[in-house]
Amino acid sequence: MTDLSIVIVNWNTRALLAQCLRSAYDTTGDLDFEVIVVDNGSADSSVEMVRRDFPQAQIIANSENAGFARANNQALTTSQGRYLLLLNSDAALLPGTLSHMVQFMDAQPATGIVGPQVLNPDGSFQSSYMDFPNLLSELLLMTKLSRIVYGRYFPSHSPQQSQETRSVNWMQGACIMIRRETLDEIGGLDETFFMYSEEVDWCWRARQAGWAVYYLPEAKVLHWGGQSSSKAPVKRRSLVYKSKLLFLDKHYGPTTALLFKWALLVTSILKMGFWSPLILSPRAQDRMRAGENVRSYGVLIGDL
Numbered sequence: 001m002t003d004l005s006i007v008i009v010n011w012n013t014r015a016l017l018a019q020c021l022r023s024a025y026d027t028t029g030d031l032d033f034e035v036i037v038v039d040n041g042s043a044d045s046s047v048e049m050v051r052r053d054f055p056q057a058q059i060i061a062n063s064e065n066a067g068f069a070r071a072n073n074q075a076l077t078t079s080q081g082r083y084l085l086l087l088n089s090d091a092a093l094l095p096g097t098l099s100h101m102v103q104f105m106d107a108q109p110a111t112g113i114v115g116p117q118v119l120n121p122d123g124s125f126q127s128s129y130m131d132f133p134n135l136l137s138e139l140l141l142m143t144k145l146s147r148i149v150y151g152r153y154f155p156s157h158s159p160q161q162s163q164e165t166r167s168v169n170w171m172q173g174a175c176i177m178i179r180r181e182t183l184d185e186i187g188g189l190d191e192t193f194f195m196y197s198e199e200v201d202w203c204w205r206a207r208q209a210g211w212a213v214y215y216l217p218e219a220k221v222l223h224w225g226g227q228s229s230s231k232a233p234v235k236r237r238s239l240v241y242k243s244k245l246l247f248l249d250k251h252y253g254p255t256t257a258l259l260f261k262w263a264l265l266v267t268s269i270l271k272m273g274f275w276s277p278l279i280l281s282p283r284a285q286d287r288m289r290a291g292e293n294v295r296s297y298g299v300l301i302g303d304l
Contacts, residue, residue: 001180003102004033005081009071010089011040014049016224021054023092029099034058036075040065069189069198076188084183086199088174090224091118100219101177112182112211113203115171116219117162126223127156129168129215132204135256135263138244142267168215169207173199175221182211190250197243204251 006024010017017037024035035057039047041064050059060074072086083105085098101114118128131137137155140146146154153159176199186205189198203213241264249257 002032002034002081003083004028004031004098005075005079005084006033006035006087007038007072007075007079007084008035008087008089009038009040009068009075010042010046011065012042012044012046013089014042014044014046017046017089018049018053019092020087020089021050021057023094024087025054025056027093027095027098029096031098031102033098034080036060036079038062038066038071038075040067040071067191067194069193069195070191073188073191076183082180083177084180085175085177086173087221088223091174092222093175094220094222097175097219097221100216104214104216104219105177105179108212108214110212111179111214112186112206112209113171113176113178113213114216114219115176115214116221117215117217118172118174118221118223121222121224123222125159125162126225127153127172128162128217129157129171130155132169132200132251133244133247134252135248135260138248138260139263142263162215163217165217166215167212169213170200170203171213171215172223174223174225176202178202178206179211182206182209185209186211192246192250193243194239195243196240197247201247201250 008017008020008024021035021037035054036059037050037054037057038060039050040062047059047061050057058078060071060078062071062074066074076084083102085101087093097116101116104114105111115128118126120126133155137146140149141155151158186202186209190201193201207213245257245260245264248260
C-alpha cells in the first residue's frame, strides 16, 4: 500500500489540469504516491495531454460527464493509498502541503479527514472550512441578511480564525484528504450529489461515525475556483441549490427540505422584482435585466 493516492477529476480544464499535476509531482517529497486522473468526457484534449506529458499518471477516461462524486468514486475504488487526496483540477499544491497533511494524519489516528488552508491564486484569503448548513443559515444567505448578522465571511470563518489548527465541521472539497479506514467505514462520495455539497455530506458522515475533521493551516493550496462550472453558469446555480436541497433532505428531513424549496422560490421572485435594488448588486441587476436571472431561476425551480 502506498502512502497517498491523489485523485483529480477533470472536465475541460486542460491548462489548469497540467498546472495541478505539475504541483502534485513537484511537492510530494519522499512520499510514496500514485496519481489518478478521471476525465469526464472533456472535449479540450485533456486526456491526450495527460498521456503525453504525465505518462506516470493513471487515467480513467469517461465518455461523458459522470459528475464529480461518481468520478471521484471511480478512482477511490482503484486506489492503493493509506490516505486519499481529492484535489480539484483548478488547484495547485504548495511545497510541504502533502507532507504536513500525511504527518498530521499519522500522528492523529482519530482524525478521519483533514484539509489545508485554501488561498486565492494571489495568496489572499479564501474559505477553507465552514459550519454545517441548516435552514436558518441558508435563509440568511438567500436574503443577504447573513452579512448583517454574521459578517462578510459567513458561512466561512474569518481570516483571523483561520490561522490555527482546529476541529471543524467540514472542509472545502478543493483539496481534502481522507484516511483509508474512514473511507472503508463511511463509503465514498454520495453520487446523488452530481456536483456541490458532496464534501459537506462526506464530512457529516465521518463525524457521525466518530471521526474528527481537522483544518491544517500550515498546509496550503491555491484554488482558482469554479473553472469547470463557469462554462455553464446557469446550470451551476441550479446544481448548487439542488445539492443544498438534497443535503437538507438527507440530514434534516423532508419538512426542512420543503421549507427550503419554498423559501428559495419566494426569495427568487423577490430578487426578480421590487427587492432587487435593495439586495442585488448593480452588476446582478444588469444581468437580471438581460434575462440571465430569469433563465437561471427558471432552470432552478424546474430542476427542484
